[in-house]
Amino acid sequence: MEYDNPYLEAFQSLQEQSGFRGEQWFGKRKELVETYSWAVPNDEVLTYLSEFSTIQEWGAGNGYWADCIIKAGGWVNAYDLNPPDSTWCSVQEANVHNFVQEQPEDVGDVVLTVWPPLGAAMVGATLLETKPDHFLYVGEQMGGCTGSDKMFLTLQEEYGLVETIDIPSYEGVHDKFYHYAHKAP
Numbered sequence: 001m002e003y004d005n006p007y008l009e010a011f012q013s014l015q016e017q018s019g020f021r022g023e024q025w026f027g028k029r030k031e032l033v034e035t036y037s038w039a040v041p042n043d044e045v046l047t048y049l050s051e052f053s054t055i056q057e058w059g060a061g062n063g064y065w066a067d068c069i070i071k072a073g074g075w076v077n078a079y080d081l082n083p084p085d086s087t088w089c090s091v092q093e094a095n096v097h098n099f100v101q102e103q104p105e106d107v108g109d110v111v112l113t114v115w116p117p118l119g120a121a122m123v124g125a126t127l128l129e130t131k132p133d134h135f136l137y138v139g140e141q142m143g144g145c146t147g148s149d150k151m152f153l154t155l156q157e158e159y160g161l162v163e164t165i166d167i168p169s170y171e172g173v174h175d176k177f178y179h180y181a182h183k184a185p
Contacts, residue, residue, distance in 0.1 A: 003046050003072050007036035007064065011168050029170050037064040038115035038146075038175075039138045045177045048165060049112070050074035055136065057112040058126050063091040065114050065138075076112070081150040109133040115146050116174070127154040135159060135180040138167070146172060155180055 003041040012026055038061075049055065057066050060078035067088035069076050076089075083091040084110060112134040127135060128150070135155070139146030159180035169175050 001043060001072075002045060003043055003068060003070055005041060005043070005046070007032065007040050008042055008168065010036075011040045037061065039065075041065055041068050042167050045138075045165045045167055046072040046074075048163070048177070048179075049136065052110045052134070052136075055110045055112045057114070057133075059113050059116050059120075060091045061114075063087040063089040065112070066091070110136065112136040112138075114138040116148070116151070118145050119148050127151060127158075131158075131182060133163075133182050135182075137178045137180065138175060140174050140176075146175065158183055 010032055014032075024095070033100045037155065041064075046068055047067045052074060055066075055069065055074065057063075057076050057078045058080075060066055060076075060080045063078045066076035066078035070089060078089060078091040079094040080091050081093070081095055083093055109132055111126055111134070113126070113136070116137075118157040124134075134168050137147070137155075142149075142152040160183055161178060162181045163179040165176075167175065167177055
């Protein structure tokens with residue numbers, strides 16, 4: 001199935017125009033990242049994500065991924081510490097620590113994060129404080145430019161990899177979609 005995904009269309013158009021020439025990509029990437037997201041969703045990952053009943057997206061930014069998932073038939077509650085004024089869908093302002101303390105029943109069993117900043121504590125805290133059954137992550141693996149050591153160590157110790165889906169990536173970037181499930185105690 002094909003979904004309304006202007007980022008994927010812009011990304012593919014850029015590929016056709018420039019053939020991955022670094023200088024053109026670098027300038028255009030900045031514009032696309034600011035407009036859409038750090039990572040480009042494709043139909044395969046959107047179909048996969050739309051099959052979850054409810055996803056809590058932490059660090060949703062402008063809500064592009066949440067908007068795409070909702071349009072694909074899924075449901076997402078999107079949260080960000082500092083959502084921008086202009087968003088693709090409703091993004092609620094929330095700090096994961098405060099949210100967990102105030103509304104622990106609403107944290108959910110499925111958490112998504114797309115390109116969490118390198119070394120940021122938010123994702124590690126989400127895993128340690130909420131222990132979701134499913135952790136959906138878009139970014140690079142340990143040693144890359146996303147996530148934190150705490151996140152990757154928690155994933156190694158407490159989660160198992162269920163699925164990996166390739167997504168369109170910019171030159172020199174090695175991001176993918178990863179679905180991890182919490183190991184039974």
